[in-house]
Amino acid sequence: MLVVMQHDATPDDVRRVVATIEEMGYQARPLPGKQRTAVGVVGNDGRLDAARFLGLPGVAEVLHITQPFKQVSREWKSESTVVRLPGGVTIGGDEVVVMAGPCSVESETQILEAAHAVREAGAVILRGGAFKPRTSPYSFQGLGRRGLELLAKAREETGLLIVTEVMESEAVEMVAEVADIVQVGARNMQNFALLKRLGKLKQPVLLKRGLSATITELLLSAEYLLAEGNDQVILCERGIRGFDAVTRNVFDLAAVPVVHKLSHLPIIADPSHGTGQRDKVLPMARAAVAAGADGIMVEVHPRPERALSDGAQSLAPDEFAELMRQCRAIAEVIGRRVAEPVEV
Amino acid sequence: MLVVMQHDATPDDVRRVVATIEEMGYQARPLPGKQRTAVGVVGNDGRLDAARFLGLPGVAEVLHITQPFKQVSREWKSESTVVRLPGGVTIGGDEVVVMAGPCSVESETQILEAAHAVREAGAVILRGGAFKPRTSPYSFQGLGRRGLELLAKAREETGLLIVTEVMESEAVEMVAEVADIVQVGARNMQNFALLKRLGKLKQPVLLKRGLSATITELLLSAEYLLAEGNDQVILCERGIRGFDAVTRNVFDLAAVPVVHKLSHLPIIADPSHGTGQRDKVLPMARAAVAAGADGIMVEVHPRPERALSDGAQSLAPDEFAELMRQCRAIAEVIGRRVAEPVEV
Amino acid sequence: MLVVMQHDATPDDVRRVVATIEEMGYQARPLPGKQRTAVGVVGNDGRLDAARFLGLPGVAEVLHITQPFKQVSREWKSESTVVRLPGGVTIGGDEVVVMAGPCSVESETQILEAAHAVREAGAVILRGGAFKPRTSPYSFQGLGRRGLELLAKAREETGLLIVTEVMESEAVEMVAEVADIVQVGARNMQNFALLKRLGKLKQPVLLKRGLSATITELLLSAEYLLAEGNDQVILCERGIRGFDAVTRNVFDLAAVPVVHKLSHLPIIADPSHGTGQRDKVLPMARAAVAAGADGIMVEVHPRPERALSDGAQSLAPDEFAELMRQCRAIAEVIGRRVAEPVEV
Amino acid sequence: MLVVMQHDATPDDVRRVVATIEEMGYQARPLPGKQRTAVGVVGNDGRLDAARFLGLPGVAEVLHITQPFKQVSREWKSESTVVRLPGGVTIGGDEVVVMAGPCSVESETQILEAAHAVREAGAVILRGGAFKPRTSPYSFQGLGRRGLELLAKAREETGLLIVTEVMESEAVEMVAEVADIVQVGARNMQNFALLKRLGKLKQPVLLKRGLSATITELLLSAEYLLAEGNDQVILCERGIRGFDAVTRNVFDLAAVPVVHKLSHLPIIADPSHGTGQRDKVLPMARAAVAAGADGIMVEVHPRPERALSDGAQSLAPDEFAELMRQCRAIAEVIGRRVAEPVEV
Numbered sequence A, B, C, D: 001m002l003v004v005m006q007h008d009a010t011p012d013d014v015r016r017v018v019a020t021i022e023e024m025g026y027q028a029r030p031l032p033g034k035q036r037t038a039v040g041v042v043g044n045d046g047r048l049d050a051a052r053f054l055g056l057p058g059v060a061e062v063l064h065i066t067q068p069f070k071q072v073s074r075e076w077k078s079e080s081t082v083v084r085l086p087g088g089v090t091i092g093g094d095e096v097v098v099m100a101g102p103c104s105v106e107s108e109t110q111i112l113e114a115a116h117a118v119r120e121a122g123a124v125i126l127r128g129g130a131f132k133p134r135t136s137p138y139s140f141q142g143l144g145r146r147g148l149e150l151l152a153k154a155r156e157e158t159g160l161l162i163v164t165e166v167m168e169s170e171a172v173e174m175v176a177e178v179a180d181i182v183q184v185g186a187r188n189m190q191n192f193a194l195l196k197r198l199g200k201l202k203q204p205v206l207l208k209r210g211l212s213a214t215i216t217e218l219l220l221s222a223e224y225l226l227a228e229g230n231d232q233v234i235l236c237e238r239g240i241r242g243f244d245a246v247t248r249n250v251f252d253l254a255a256v257p258v259v260h261k262l263s264h265l266p267i268i269a270d271p272s273h274g275t276g277q278r279d280k281v282l283p284m285a286r287a288a289v290a291a292g293a294d295g296i297m298v299e300v301h302p303r304p305e306r307a308l309s310d311g312a313q314s315l316a317p318d319e320f321a322e323l324m325r326q327c328r329a330i331a332e333v334i335g336r337r338v339a340e341p342v343e344v
Helices: A011-023 A108-121 A145-158 A169-178 A192-198 A215-227 A255-262 A271-275 A278-291 A317-333 B011-023 B108-121 B145-158 B169-178 B192-198 B215-227 B255-262 B271-275 B278-291 B317-333 C011-023 C108-121 C145-158 C169-178 C192-198 C215-227 C255-262 C271-275 C278-291 C317-333 D011-023 D108-121 D145-158 D169-178 D192-198 D215-227 D255-262 D271-275 D278-291 D317-333
Strands: A002-005 A027-032 A037-042 A059-063 A095-101 A125-127 A161-165 A181-184 A205-208 A233-237 A267-269 A295-299 B002-005 B027-032 B037-042 B059-063 B095-101 B125-127 B161-165 B181-184 B205-208 B233-237 B267-269 B295-299 C002-005 C027-032 C037-042 C059-063 C095-101 C125-127 C161-165 C181-184 C205-208 C233-237 C267-269 C295-299 D002-005 D027-032 D037-042 D059-063 D095-101 D125-127 D161-165 D181-184 D205-208 D233-237 D267-269 D295-299
Touching (some): A027 C027, A095 A108, A145 A161, A169 A181, A215 A255, A233 A255, A255 D278, A267 A278, A271 A278, A278 A317, A278 D278, B002 B011, B037 D027, B215 B255, B233 B255, B255 B267, B255 B278, B278 B317, C002 C011, C095 C317, C169 D169, C255 C278, C271 C295, C278 C317, C295 C317, D011 D037, D108 D317, D125 D145, D145 D169, D205 D215, D271 D278
Parallel strands (some): A125 A161, A161 A181, A181 A205, A233 A267, B181 B205, B233 B267, C095 C125, C125 C161, C205 C233, D095 D295, D161 D181, D233 D267
Antiparallel strands (some): A002 A037, A002 A059, C027 C037, D002 D059
């Protein structure tokens, strides 16, 4: 950490900063400059709070040299984390894992049809929401517990693993009974009470990037999980808020190599939410695999035009099968392979 | 709602849209244009989901004519909501209410000193966090239940009302025992489980705008509260995420007249989080009152340089007293008055 | 400048950075840390280019301690610049200057009516575009030279000073013959060829902040003007691009105290473009004055519903007169006064 | 266009809107709704200005049904434009074209070395700036005319085509003498005077997306070129401004399929500016090709650590050769091929 002084800071101001640093148990290294003095803090393990100095007279700003995250950092653990799922599926290694299925579980027929279709095309994990965070209280909120039961049935019939979202601490146990991967949605990325609860879970957690979360904030939310003991964490880029309504979100694919550089955790990408438009999903799924994503998450509905939510961005089964074919080819070009379904 | 067809949509595509509209119980009004046809939906009460049409062949986009919110709308209720607090304080009427205090409750001495200082300067509501949402798991997370007890003590000593944040459904009861106003932080604006729980509360709720929330989304989150029966809702502009790190957030003060036009709910502004810098708080507090805010929320700490959180944006007591003086003068100019403390 | 090394940078990497710094004529001050080393650059006058180090092996990032701008900085010149206009009007001192008039000059009748109306209400400067930057090539592009002639006539009749936009170097001379203040629009804030040309002008320049320009970038664009010799520069906050279409732009009023802290140049605010909606102009004009703006720029049209551009955000004359009354009262509260028209 | 009335608009307000529409020569189609009336405008060819209605009493907002652009639209011309360059190179057909070279032309040695290196690796077009738009007036501004001469020499030696930027109308002729493709930088995307001048040129124009430009605005800027007669236009996604400083820009690759849907013009992508970091260029170049970009533009410098500008994002020649290998493989997977150099 570097405490930058105002150009008209007095020697007393500088001494006060130095004293504060030493009082906190760190070493202070003044760095006098042509226009202003800065004071380096040596010994900071990343937990030091900048606001402590911003409150002092004569301080202009505080620059971070050490990253604020720790256990999620590649500097902390250099080899990549490989999340291991039942049946031998892995995320974060050579395989590119495809998670597919409808936005919401709507009915037994719908989820079973969807499950069979994505299984046939080669997906290994079924996505489907039982609890849905909806902007409006008047939109379909999901089938709840009944949705979880239907997901369990779909797994039984198809051998697909299940990823599904949990929205509150109180429901964690219920969701974790069914889910192979428990998902935290973008709106809950900084629901710290929920993160702390999930940090005590055994199952892997899929943590989606918030709509306006920086990568540092995403990694710090993951740090909440690791700090509580759960290191089976998969990150997910799903589009950030932008200024152009032409797509639902801005699909920030550079997050993939950025996360791979800063962290050992795997990261997948969700071109369905990332673009919000069916005809953009295929090219952006290809782009995600080409950028090095450890997996993709795609919305597929047996009859998109009947979907109770997100119909506009859902692929029909045949479109998804084509997506699988193209993503397999892209994966091979960069020395990876798309994970194939476990035989039931 | 207006369903806009692609320019090359077939008559069959248009017929399918019309049939879908009628099947859902609304009337369809085709509007043939020079370049493309659009189909109006008549009878929509604001609950209709656009995605239903975006999934149909030949549909280019769906435009909303009716606003998606309902009970929070000024079209639903034209007179402004006045939130009534113990001791006769009101928010949303002629008075401009000032809420002030430290970011976090840190100790008995600190909160009592802060309470006396802001009371003396003329604040009527004490702010102070017992549960703190922090980006990093290693930052100070608040005193929890002990913090609530200290707030209760501060109220007893000073007669100030209390506003404090709740972060999860499980803590609502505990917080509501002490809080006169229960606060939902920006990060939880779309924590729908929490909103549903707070909708059943008797106390007023202060709902802060999310970092990248549109005004429509803010109002829809408020709609969750009203839909569950709690119409004592105060909105709060506290800065949105921007591209320029020169301030902590972009303080979007136009949100004040925008909300006043669209909704009957009161809206206050928080220049401390809105700017993140102590020396910007005074001018932006004045600006907030001038823009018509129904109140302001200001961080004040007896010794800002010792604050465990947000020290950089906290005012010292004398700075706050000056802020109160200037805001009183601005309020009078626009025909309002700053609410004065209730005598203990 | 602080060159931050990667945590696994070798001693050779650090030596290379040190050598590069010294080769460029600065002093290097290594600052070894717990997790990584940083190397301070002493003697940098703000002209050093970060990219020089970002290209070196082992370098993680470069942090700026010295601000990149110079002559516009308050550290360079501590007293505020007061721009002096014909007739004794000043911008940047105690006075709050109001510039008002239509978006575009449309006809002789229109601009003269507008001029008389804003003069009567108390404005001292007439705004009006002869050359209009329009997003679409099919929109009205302004009357050009004829528009300038009409502005000159309006000045003659009313004694108002003229501010009008120039869009290209080739037109600078023509515009400067008529304009008392030459305006650079938001889209041209980084048209460096134009800025260099205007830096050689005698007239003051009104430089509008670009749609996604940081304050640092705005100040660096102003630096182009000062570097060429023109120090009569007025900055203008006019709204930045945001994610919420509910207003045309996000009116970032905190830019006013931010600029006043960093620079000695005056800054005005434009609530018409800042919000894009007529009924938001009055409250946000009040807020601008309360925030400390050195002036405001407001679109006024004799018949807004007939305006060829920006009708939606233009005030009618009586609305503008009310705005003047309220802004005068706000200015007085903070110890300033609204500049009154010079007698003809 | 759909004029949406306020819910409390009077029948007179509606009649006034209808009359205004008819007065302008279009047909009005009122669409009475449950909560509010809307009035459709039939016969609009995309040139109608929304502001005309926003100024009328009782009007809430104006929704666009027709796109504001015309000649650039795929609805106007359904087959893709193929830009034809000397030597048979095409952009917008099956080929994926690679443009590579240094940010700035710095010296004869540097540009010739760079040209030979990128030629050898398989690029067909040499990029290099002679005129550089720089945020700070104190940064290297390019070699100017001398830079153009060196580019001409590089073309002569290597057979590479030249793309280079023009920053002002006055320099168009000079640049066009050397450039096979004339580039408009992001900061000049809405420099309409420059666009109008380039619309009269014979050479193809490469138009870069502005930092905060919507796709609609990008297409409207292209429309300026086509409206003046130049239909040899190549668009370029080069990153937009975002809230996370972890990358220089947000590389919005979905712009590629979005533009391909809306327009017949080709679009390339620039992963160097899109990310700003050398180690992100390779994965994002692959992603760009996978997303369907018609070409990529990559910064390559013989000695990146010595670059006078953008060294941090420049590839060394061997890194670029690897990028070419991988992009060729990706292109083949999606049925395209990377354009190969013309034999000298």
